[in-house]
Amino acid sequence: MIELKGITKKYTKNGSPEVSVLQGVDLEIRKGEFVAIMAPSGMGKSTLMNIIGCLDRPSAGQYFLDGTEVVSMDDDQLSRTRNKKIGFVFQSFNLLSKTTALENVELPLIYSTEDVDLKAKARAALEAVGLGDRLDHVPSELSGGQQQRVAIARALVNDPALILADEPTGNLDTASSHEVMNIFRKLHQDGRTIVLVTHEPDVAGEAQRIIKMKDGKILSDERRAE
Amino acid sequence: MLISRVAGISLRGLSKHKMRAFLMMLGIIIGIATLTVIVSAGKGMQKKITKSIQSFGPNAVMVSAGGGKMFGPPDDKVTTLTLDDATAIKESIKGIRAFSPFTITLEQSIIYGNRNSTAPVVGATPEFADAWQWYAEKGDFISDEDNASMSKNCMLGRTVVRELFGDQDPVGETIRVNNTNFKVIGVLTGRGTSPMGMDMDRRVMVPLTTAMKRLFNVTYIGMIRMYIDDASRLDEVSKTVTSILKERHHITPPQEDDFRVTNTMSMANMAKGVSRTLGTFLALLSLISLGVGGIVIANIMFISVNERKKEIGIRRAFGATAGDIKKQFLGEALFVTIGGGIAGAVMGLIISEGLAVIKRMPVVLSWEPFALAIMFSTIVGLIAGLQPARRAAAMDPVDAIKG
Numbered sequence A: 001m002i003e004l005k006g007i008t009k010k011y012t013k014n015g016s017p018e019v020s021v022l023q024g025v026d027l028e029i030r031k032g033e034f035v036a037i038m039a040p041s042g043m044g045k046s047t048l049m050n051i052i053g054c055l056d057r058p059s060a061g062q063y064f065l066d067g068t069e070v071v072s073m074d075d076d077q078l079s080r081t082r083n084k085k086i087g088f089v090f091q092s093f094n095l096l097s098k099t100t101a102l103e104n105v106e107l108p109l110i111y112s113t114e115d116v117d118l119k120a121k122a123r124a125a126l127e128a129v130g131l132g133d134r135l136d137h138v139p140s141e142l143s144g145g146q147q148q149r150v151a152i153a154r155a156l157v158n159d160p161a162l163i164l165a166d167e168p169t170g171n172l173d174t175a176s177s178h179e180v181m182n183i184f185r186k187l188h189q190d191g192r193t194i195v196l197v198t199h200e201p202d203v204a205g206e207a208q209r210i211i212k213m214k215d216g217k218i219l220s221d222e223r224r225a226e
Numbered sequence B: 001m002l003i004s005r006v007a008g009i010s011l012r013g014l015s016k017h018k019m020r021a022f023l024m025m026l027g028i029i030i031g032i033a034t035l036t037v038i039v040s041a042g043k044g045m046q047k048k049i050t051k052s053i054q055s056f057g058p059n060a061v062m063v064s065a066g067g068g069k070m071f072g073p074p075d076d077k078v079t080t081l082t083l084d085d086a087t088a089i090k091e092s093i094k095g096i097r098a099f100s101p102f103t104i105t106l107e108q109s110i111i112y113g114n115r116n117s118t119a120p121v122v123g124a125t126p127e128f129a130d131a132w133q134w135y136a137e138k139g140d141f142i143s144d145e146d147n148a149s150m151s152k153n154c155m156l157g158r159t160v161v162r163e164l165f166g167d168q169d170p171v172g173e174t175i176r177v178n179n180t181n182f183k184v185i186g187v188l189t190g191r192g193t194s195p196m197g198m199d200m201d202r203r204v205m206v207p208l209t210t211a212m213k214r215l216f217n218v219t220y221i222g223m224i225r226m227y228i229d230d231a232s233r234l235d236e237v238s239k240t241v242t243s244i245l246k247e248r249h250h251i252t253p254p255q256e257d258d259f260r261v262t263n264t265m266s267m268a269n270m271a272k273g274v275s276r277t278l279g280t281f282l283a284l285l286s287l288i289s290l291g292v293g294g295i296v297i298a299n300i301m302f303i304s305v306n307e308r309k310k311e312i313g314i315r316r317a318f319g320a321t322a323g324d325i326k327k328q329f330l331g332e333a334l335f336v337t338i339g340g341g342i343a344g345a346v347m348g349l350i351i352s353e354g355l356a357v358i359k360r361m362p363v364v365l366s367w368e369p370f371a372l373a374i375m376f377s378t379i380v381g382l383i384a385g386l387q388p389a390r391r392a393a394a395m396d397p398v399d400a401i402k403g
């Protein structure tokens, strides 16, 4: 499903010395896996997620997603790939403000090339995360946990092959975290591929496989027996 | 992406910033409203010019006593134009088809039975009819005999007939003009309103000699009307008339003329000149408003794009291409300008109608302002929106989503 070979990412700010965030990441993730990535802050987790999510390009290396080479894609192809194959969930929810839950969830469908019934699909996705009664609420009228569930519905609505969650519980209290993690667990049981970044061992414990990073490299990669 | 979806996104984007959208529209509304007034007033002016040429009459040259006044009958006290002047002019100009010296007074009281009315009294000769192309529609015109005998016969314009006689036939009846009895011998054809808004049918016409000697006891005339054979000679004839009168009246440069010569062309040109000056001024105003409006829109769009960086990043993360983002912001600019344009056209039509009612300006309302509004707004929207939209589209998704 995902195959990363020798991925590096360097930032050059004019004047200041080059920063190497990723220094040769090799990683393979199979369909249906639930993977947690753990690393101290600033170690390049988000950078790696953005590369996997086709939002950012590596400085060097190869990336195959579903067997397709990603690095050589142009901007429009990357956009289309994100639309079809990737569902992002962010730490800070990243919902559109002043926009209803329903409209937020419609977002990926709007940019889809397929002509689908936006409202029906968005409503179904919100119902799936238990927010069928909050369709017309704007983010400011929802709790953090509810907002994150809207964000998960949005990530799911286009039926992507891969769900990328960057610290999805980072801004949530324990109860909300549990709700959100329950959803991820269910998604995993439904056979979705999930990559999740977290600092919290509890959260990482939900995953089948835990990858630890340090200094831009993979430090350890453990599979848990089910 | 479907165009209807782009439109939906753009509209929703605007609806979240209504005040801002309104501010963006303001310049366009003003610009297009002004443009609409120009079009309405321009068309009105065109109509008025056509009408004024019609009512002034073709191939006509008019001499009025008194210099300062542009239009209308001279003041009663101007005593400088004489029948001798008229004769001198008539003898030195060729190609005159009809030549009519006449007098015209301010409004006088006219009485028939127990009804009364007021009207300027014209003293005329039979040639008045051809000079003005203005004839008797009923009864007879003032004749040479009337003038020779200083008869107390008169003709009435339609308005006077309506006010004094209603549906009754006035021919043969006797009316009182300034306490003198006159017999009505005919009714003048309708001529409507003059270019200056005067009712040309509010007229009593008596023989020129009767007016000068019997009614008002004067030796001067008020005006001369000429009907010449060739429109291309209007200016030449006017110049000749002017130089003849200057000489006869001993007028030398710093002195102002004590008469005024107008002709069909100069009437039309004057109307055109007024409308052109006004039109140019308004067109400039409109252009400035549209330009300033465009600059305001571009600036607010730039601010908006920066403020909505995160939104752009989010949209990009879920599959919006750079093109989709560009279309969204360009769409917002176009909705603002076209919306403002249509609102401006509606407002311009309302203002035009207001000018027509309150200021009695000639205006013609038409659909054309809407076509112009859409055209100009689209152009302004595209120009003002393109750079901000490009900037939005060029944002790096990873960078943008951080806000």
Ligand SMILES: Nc1ncnc2c1ncn2[C@@H]1O[C@H](COP(=O)(O)OP(=O)(O)OP(=O)(O)O)[C@@H](O)[C@H]1O
Pocket: A011, A012, A013, A019, A021, A039, A040, A041, A042, A043, A044, A045, A046, A047, A048
């Ligand atoms: N646009 C950029 N320019 C320069 N350096 C950057 C840029 N983006 C990220 N970095 C650097 O890359 C490093 C990794 O950032 P990243 O966001 O991937 O870390 P992270 O592991 O997700 O941290 P956190 O747990 O705090 O989210 C950081 O040191 C950061 O300063």
Ligand SMILES: [Mg+2]
Pocket: A045, A046, A047, A166
């Ligand atoms: Mg991070």
